[in-house]
Amino acid sequence: MLLYILKRLLASVGTLLVVLAITFFLMNAVPGSPFITEKSTPEQIAAANAKYGLDKPLIVQFKNYLVSYCQGDLGVSLKMQEGTPVTDIMFHQGKFQLSIKLGLIALLVSVIIGIPLGCIAAYNRGSGLDGFLRVVTTVGVAIPGFVLATLLLVTFAVKLQWLPTISGSLDNVKAYIMPIISLSFYNTCYLAKLTRTSMLDAINQDYIRTARAKGVTTKSIVIKHALRNSLIPVITFLGPLIAGIITGSFVVESTFSIPGLGKYFVQSVLNRDYTVIMATTFVLSALVIFMNLVVDIAYKIVDPRITLSSRED
Amino acid sequence: MKKKLVSILLVAAMVMSLVACGGNSGNGGNGGSSSGKKDNDGPFIINVCIASEPETIDPGLISSVDGSTYTQHQFEGLMKYAPTSDYADESKQMFNSDITFGQAKSVDISDDGRVYTFTLRDDIYWSDGVEVTANDFVYAWRRIVDPATASDYGYILDDIVLNASAIQAGEKSKEELGIEAVDNKTLKITLESPCAYFMSLCGFASLMPLREDVVEGNENWTDPSNIVVNGPYKITEWVHDSYILMEKNEKYYDYDNLGPDQIKWGLSDSETAIVSSYQSGEYDFIESFPSDMIESLKASGDCFVDPYIGTYYLYINCSIVTDWRVRAAMTICIDRENIVENVTQGGQTPATGLVAQGITDSTGKDFSEGISELGAMYSALQKAYPSFDLSTYAGRCALAKELYNAAVADGSWNPDTTVVYNFNTSEAHKAIAEAVGSDWQTVLGLNIALQNQEWNTYTTGLGEHTFGVARLGWIADYNDALTYLELFTTGNPYNYGLYSDSKYDSDVLSAKAKEAGAERDAVLYQAEEELFGVGGFPVCPIYYYTRLYCIADGIENCYQTPLGYYFFIYATQK
Numbered sequence: 001m002l003l004y005i006l007k008r009l010l011a012s013v014g015t016l017l018v019v020l021a022i023t024f025f026l027m028n029a030v031p032g033s034p035f036i037t038e039k040s041t042p043e044q045i046a047a048a049n050a051k052y053g054l055d056k057p058l059i060v061q062f063k064n065y066l067v068s069y070c071q072g073d074l075g076v077s078l079k080m081q082e083g084t085p086v087t088d089i090m091f092h093q094g095k096f097q098l099s100i101k102l103g104l105i106a107l108l109v110s111v112i113i114g115i116p117l118g119c120i121a122a123y124n125r126g127s128g129l130d131g132f133l134r135v136v137t138t139v140g141v142a143i144p145g146f147v148l149a150t151l152l153l154v155t156f157a158v159k160l161q162w163l164p165t166i167s168g169s170l171d172n173v174k175a176y177i178m179p180i181i182s183l184s185f186y187n188t189c190y191l192a193k194l195t196r197t198s199m200l201d202a203i204n205q206d207y208i209r210t211a212r213a214k215g216v217t218t219k220s221i222v223i224k225h226a227l228r229n230s231l232i233p234v235i236t237f238l239g240p241l242i243a244g245i246i247t248g249s250f251v252v253e254s255t256f257s258i259p260g261l262g263k264y265f266v267q268s269v270l271n272r273d274y275t276v277i278m279a280t281t282f283v284l285s286a287l288v289i290f291m292n293l294v295v296d297i298a299y300k301i302v303d304p305r306i307t308l309s310s311r312e313d
Numbered sequence: 314m315k316k317k318l319v320s321i322l323l324v325a326a327m328v329m330s331l332v333a334c335g336g337n338s339g340n341g342g343n344g345g346s347s348s349g350k351k352d353n354d355g356p357f358i359i360n361v362c363i364a365s366e367p368e369t370i371d372p373g374l375i376s377s378v379d380g381s382t383y384t385q386h387q388f389e390g391l392m393k394y395a396p397t398s399d400y401a402d403e404s405k406q407m408f409n410s411d412i413t414f415g416q417a418k419s420v421d422i423s424d425d426g427r428v429y430t431f432t433l434r435d436d437i438y439w440s441d442g443v444e445v446t447a448n449d450f451v452y453a454w455r456r457i458v459d460p461a462t463a464s465d466y467g468y469i470l471d472d473i474v475l476n477a478s479a480i481q482a483g484e485k486s487k488e489e490l491g492i493e494a495v496d497n498k499t500l501k502i503t504l505e506s507p508c509a510y511f512m513s514l515c516g517f518a519s520l521m522p523l524r525e526d527v528v529e530g531n532e533n534w535t536d537p538s539n540i541v542v543n544g545p546y547k548i549t550e551w552v553h554d555s556y557i558l559m560e561k562n563e564k565y566y567d568y569d570n571l572g573p574d575q576i577k578w579g580l581s582d583s584e585t586a587i588v589s590s591y592q593s594g595e596y597d598f599i600e601s602f603p604s605d606m607i608e609s610l611k612a613s614g615d616c617f618v619d620p621y622i623g624t625y626y627l628y629i630n631c632s633i634v635t636d637w638r639v640r641a642a643m644t645i646c647i648d649r650e651n652i653v654e655n656v657t658q659g660g661q662t663p664a665t666g667l668v669a670q671g672i673t674d675s676t677g678k679d680f681s682e683g684i685s686e687l688g689a690m691y692s693a694l695q696k697a698y699p700s701f702d703l704s705t706y707a708g709r710c711a712l713a714k715e716l717y718n719a720a721v722a723d724g725s726w727n728p729d730t731t732v733v734y735n736f737n738t739s740e741a742h743k744a745i746a747e748a749v750g751s752d753w754q755t756v757l758g759l760n761i762a763l764q765n766q767e768w769n770t771y772t773t774g775l776g777e778h779t780f781g782v783a784r785l786g787w788i789a790d791y792n793d794a795l796t797y798l799e800l801f802t803t804g805n806p807y808n809y810g811l812y813s814d815s816k817y818d819s820d821v822l823s824a825k826a827k828e829a830g831a832e833r834d835a836v837l838y839q840a841e842e843e844l845f846g847v848g849g850f851p852v853c854p855i856y857y858y859t860r861l862y863c864i865a866d867g868i869e870n871c872y873q874t875p876l877g878y879y880f881f882i883y884a885t886q887k
Contacts (some may be wrong), residue, residue, distance in 0.1 A: 032769030039376050039465040041806045042776070047463050080368060081553065083532040093553055150585055158592045165590040166579065168555050254583040257590075259554030272769050 001300070005293065012289045017066075019285045023278060024062050032272040034078040052078055054274070065278055074282070075275035080267065086279040090261065096283070098170065099253075099261035103245040105176065106183035107238070114188040115234065118195020119222060125200060133192065140189025149182040149255040167256040175256075182252045183245060194237060198230030205229075231302050239295035240288060356574035359868065359881050361598045362590065365582035366554045370535050372521040373457045376465035378788065378877040381518035385878055386559060386576065387542040388521035391417040391431050391450065391500070392512060396872035396883065404617040406864050408872040410880070412513045416445060416522065416543065417500075426507030426828050431500045431515075438564040439524060439541045447494035449522035449543075455487040456528075457519055466519040469790065472825055473511065475503040509675065509829030510793040517791065518878075545571050545882045556580055572870065572884040591615075591863050598871070598879070600862040604741055607658055607861060615863045618660040620875045622671035622789040623858035624797065626664070627734075627749070628810040631851050633781050634732065636725045638716040640850035641694065643782075646713035646756040647749055648706055653856050656744045660861070664854035666690050666841055667801075668794045669787075671857075671875045674837070675829040680794050681857070684838045690854060693846035710756050717757045731760040732781035737771040742784055745855065775809045783809065786858065788877050794837045795825060801844060801851055812851030817843045 035048040049055045053064060068075060074086040081089060090096045121133040156178060157165040167175040202208065203226045211221050249262035261280065268276035299306045364379035372384045385394070393415030396408040414420075417431040437445040457464045458480045470477035475491025491503035504511065514520070527541045528534050537548045545567065546559040557578040561571045579596060581587050588602040588610075602610065610616035629640045649663030662670055665681060665688020672680040685692045691703040694712065701715070702708035720726040734750060736742040743765060750761040761782075766774065774780055787807075789796045799805060802821050803813040820840040827833035843849060862879070864871065867887040873879045 030770070031773040033773065035463075036769060036772045036776070037376050037465055039468075039807075040463075041468075043460065044463040044465070044467070047460065051463075080366060082369065089553070095554075153585065153589045158589050161593055165586060165593045165595050166581075169552060254581075255586050257555065257579065257581045257583070257586055259552060263554060270767060270769065 001297075005297070008293050008296070012286075012293075015289055016282065016285055020065070020069075020278065020282060021062065023281045024065065025058065027269075027272070027274060027277050028058055028061075030272070034272045034274060036272075048078075052076075052275075069282065074279040077273055077276055079271040079273040079276075080264075086276055089264070089276075090279065090283065093259075094169065095259060095261045095264050098258060099249060101170065102176075102179055102183065102249060102252075102258065102260060103242060106180050106187070106245055107242060109180055109184040110187035110191050110241075111238070113184075114191030115195045115227075115231075117188075117192040118197075119199055119227060121192065121196040122199030122203065123218075123222060133196075137189035137192045140185055141193065143185070145182055145186060146251045146255065148185055149178070149252055152178045152181060153255060165256070167258050169259065179249075179252050179256045179258060182255070183249060187241060187245070191234060191237065194234055195230060198233050199226055202226040202230040228302060232299065235295055235298050235302065239291045242287070242291050357572070357886055358575040358577055359573040359598070359884050359886075360577045360579060360596045361879075361881060362579035362581055362587050362596050363598075363600055363879065364580070366580045370548070370557075372519055372523065373453065373462055373464050375518060382878050382880075383548075383557065383578065384518040384521060385880070386544060386546045386882060387540075387548060387562075388518075388544040389415045389565075390516050390518075390521050391415055391420075392516035394516060394872070394874050394878065394880065396870070396880070401619050401873050402617045404864060406869050406871060407617070407619065407862075407879075408870070410872045410874050412516050415516065417515075420512070427504045429502045429504070429511065430495070431502070433498045433500065434566065435498070436566045437543060438566075439543050440547050440562050440564050441541050442564060443524070443541075444497070445522060445543050446497040447500040448497070449524055450500050451492050451494050452525045452528075453521060453523040454492050455490050456523065458490055459487045464519065466517075466790075469514070469517065469519060472505055472822075473508050473514070475505055477505075506826035507828040508825075509827075509833060510791050510795075513793075514791050546576060554580055571882060573881060576881050588863075591865075594865070597865040597868050598862065598881070600860060600879070602861070602863070604658065610861075610863060616861055617864070619860040619862060619873055620671050621858040621860035621877060622669045622792070622875045623786055623877070624664055624667060624669040625661075625745075625784070625786045625855045625858060626667065627853040627855065628775075628780070628783045628785065629851055629853055630778060630781055630783075630810050631813075632778065632811050634726075636720040637848050637850055638720040639726045640853075641845075642713040642717040642720075642757055643753055643759065644845070644850050644853040645691065645694065645703070645709040647752050647853065647855065649856060650706070652745060652748050656748050657741065657856065660859045661856040662859070664688075664690070664856050667844060667852055667854050668797045668841055669789055669857050672789060672792055672794050672796070674794070674834040675831065676834070680837070683834070684842060689838070689841040690845045693842050693849075697847060713756055717759075728758065729760070731762050733762050733764055734782040735764045735766055735771060735774055735780040736784045737768045738765055746784070749855070778809060778811055780809075782853075785809075788858070790876070792876070794841065795821065798824075798837065798840050798844070808851075810851040812849070814843065814848065817849075 033045055035045045046055070053061060077084050077086055077089060117133060121130045124130045153165060156163045163174050163177055167179050170176055208221060208226055211225055249260060250266045252258070253260040253263040264276070265280045268280060363382060364377070367377060367380040367383060369375055370380055370383045372388055375381055375384055392412050394410040395413045397411050399409050401407040401409045416433055416437050418434045419432045421430040422428070433445065433447060439445060454470070454474070456462050458467055458470055458477050460467070460481060460483055467481055471481060472478055476485050476489045479485040480487050480490055493501045495501050522543060524541050527539070531539060533539060537551050540548055542562060545562055545565045547562045548557055549560045550558040557580065559576045559578070561568060561574065565571070579590065584601050584603045587596065587599050588606060590596045591599045607616060629643060634640050634643070653661045653663055666684070667689065668680045670679060670681045674680050674683055681688060687695055687703055691709070695703045698712055701712040703712065721728050734746055736746050746763050750763055753759040753761055775783055787797060787800065798821050800807045801812050802808065802818045817840055820836050820843065824833055824836040824840065827836065844852065868884060869887065870883045870885045871879060871881055
């Protein structure tokens with residue numbers, strides 16, 4: 001297992017390199033400049049390019065990125081908060097932590113509510129309860145996040161005035177509620193549907209019938225036997241979901257005025273803030289790669305029959 | 314039974330979490346860090362949202378209206394905007410403003426109008442207690458024209474203050490700028506030639522004084538922990554992408570009369586979030602909301618319309634649409650009344666020229682009304698084609714067809730050409746483009762391809778002149794027609810349509826060098842008429858801007874300038 005993890009970590013370096021190369025050359029292929037404004041002159045843009053080394057050949061710029069990344073330097077922002085180190089913006093100003101906090105809570109809510117609901121629906125297949133849950137979850141995966149966020153905002157903040165419209169830096173419990181619901185609703189519903197389907201597959205297996213015949217309790221069958229086997233596809237979904245929840249939180253962060261990383265990432269692309277695009281891509285890619293590794297290890301824990309590498313065959 | 318009960322409880326928990334979420338009522342709407350109305354004995358905090366995170370609040374680098382607004386609350390120039398006694402609109406919560414002395418207490422102007430000698434007030438201090446001196450102005454003005462600063466407004470002093478253009482061009486050093494500290498309290502500014510609007514320029518946000526020892530060598534000097542200001546308020550906290558908090562500056566000479574204890578500027582780019590926060594009471598003032606809510610906000614008495622000196626116009630690329638008659642036809646056949654009444658719906662005025670409504674000539678007359686009843690856009694054509702009645706839309710369409718057909722007939726325009734109309738991503742720009750394109754198609758039979766681009770790609774295309782037609786809005790930098798007319802001179806960086814006319818160039822240059830008066834007014838009127846005469850039409854004005862805002866009941870004594878700034882310095886709360 002340890003060898004496998006080491007191998008995967010080494011491979012991750014190569015993956016990151018490819019991701020960075022693709023991002024770098026793609027972003028430079030798109031027209032625009034971080035220094036263009038309604039009032040900037042070509043001379044000013046040229047001066048700014050020279051200041052930040054953007055006048056050098058692309059391959060040299062890319063090499064400079066890699067060298068500075070190896071030294072732990074993600075560069076300085078070229079547009080918003082110009083000249084401020086990207087690491088300061090992402091970490092010291094708390095953008096990364098805010099998005100991670102929001103994303104993880106939303107993920108937790110999705111798992112805690114979605115998986116049990118899927119189990120309940122599967123175990124009550126064909127009942128009124130199952131029908132109700134199927135309708136709710138289908139609606140849930142069909143509603144776009146921004147519609148739900150706006151709906152919540154108007155209902156609970158504007159009309160009822162129970163919750164604040166500005167969640168800001170999530171300083172109090174109330175500030176979390178609407179962003180978390182907006183972020184987790186789709187995933188909760190999707191997880192419930194996924195769990196239900198996997199669960200139905202599992203409870204129709206011979207070993208479940210055998211267990212039933214042996215007089216094992218329903219609770220024990222669901223938790224010890226069916227659920228464990230039905231979790232494989234759910235785990236597969238959860239890995240990329242974490243990174244997705246962070247990068248995909250742009251709409252939620254914007255709607256609830258949360259100064260997080262998702263919003264910053266999207267703005268950096270629109271602003272052509274090259275160093276920020278590269279840095280956020282780097283951090284988020286690393287996160288996705290790491291989560292994929294965690295998922296693979298989780299497979300092994302959930303189902304020991306799964307092999308992680310050819311050596312284990 | 315037990316199983317079912319558990320199931321029902323779980324479902325109920327999910328539904329409750331979605332519907333009730335912390336269902337305790339109370340003052341949650343104002344909860345969190347953004348709460349801020351005056352309690353009986355508590356501080357008065359005004360919550361305002363005018364834009365998202367500013368790129369910068371460095372006076373020398375700002376280029377946006379919101380950045381300038383923050384600057385003008387923190388810094389004060391030789392001149393400043395102060396409230397007048399007349400209301401800006403029916404809200405009776407917003408006053409107009411006028412330019413008056415700020416850090417200067419008097420000025421002596423030489424007989425030839427070229428040398429301004431300002432005397433500074435005796436009671437002006439930076440927020441750290443250091444006295445404001447003439448050298449602070451010298452430093453800031455030199456900094457803005459220094460090419461190394463790469464200020465977007467570096468050009469603002471070009472052809473006005475002595476040597477500014479040469480310094481910008483790299484031909485002279487910044488020390489040769491026509492500004493000099495005679496002593497700590499006396500500042501002498503030498504101009505290239507008399508400038509009719511120089512006094513109002515001295516209140517411009519980019520020309521605020523700066524402390525060299527604070528700014529130099531410190532890229533983060535605008536951080537709340539580093540910044541030193543000379544204006545009424547001082548930033549004390551900046552949570553990026555969330556809010557800027559300002560508090561009264563105790564060292565400001567008018568400290569005793571200042572209004573809010575704190576001004577909290579929300580930073581948001583979501584119109585839905587902004588208007589929701591206003592409606593829930595978290596913001597006291599907003600000026601951005603979805604256009605489809607304007608009517609309902611107006612009807613509820615929350616939304617007010619303010620004058621705003623700006624023109625929404627289209628560049629017509631002269632290197633692509635080479636025949637002026639086609640450009641003229643495209644310009645005059647647009648149904649502008651339809652656009653402002655049915656598309657934008659924000660109380661805008663159909664444009665009749667390039668120079669925006671609100672710009673005045675030397676007599677105080679609105680420039681847009683000065684040239685003729687028809688306006689500059691139709692004036693020259695009416696003289697050239699008297700048989701068409703250009704006061705009516707039908708008459709304008711008839712002339713447009715005539716001009717277009719003539720261009721097609723003599724082979725200078727291929728009617729099968731498709732003109733690419735670029736606009737930056739926005740529902741409002743798209744709707745306008747569709748309305749304009751429809752008029753061109755219907756009246757002229759012109760083929761149009763609408764092209765939506767995100768901002769950065771769009772502005773790159775403008776600079777590379779790769780468009781047939783492209784939109785832009787220009788908000789006046791100062792109250793003078795030159796702020797618009799200068800844009801279309803040969804070689805001007807904003808002359809994206811590549812228009813070039815030597816007569817027009819010389820008229821603009823000559824107006825720049827003249828003192829305010831009838832003679833200068835005549836040259837300016839003539840220049841605008843030339844822009845829309847034979848050989849012209851590089852620009853197609855659509856409407857003059859207005860500004861919409863919502864202000865909470867009880868907030869009073871705010872003031873505004875039609876150049877786009879709102880001030881909350883003396884705001885009070887009932």
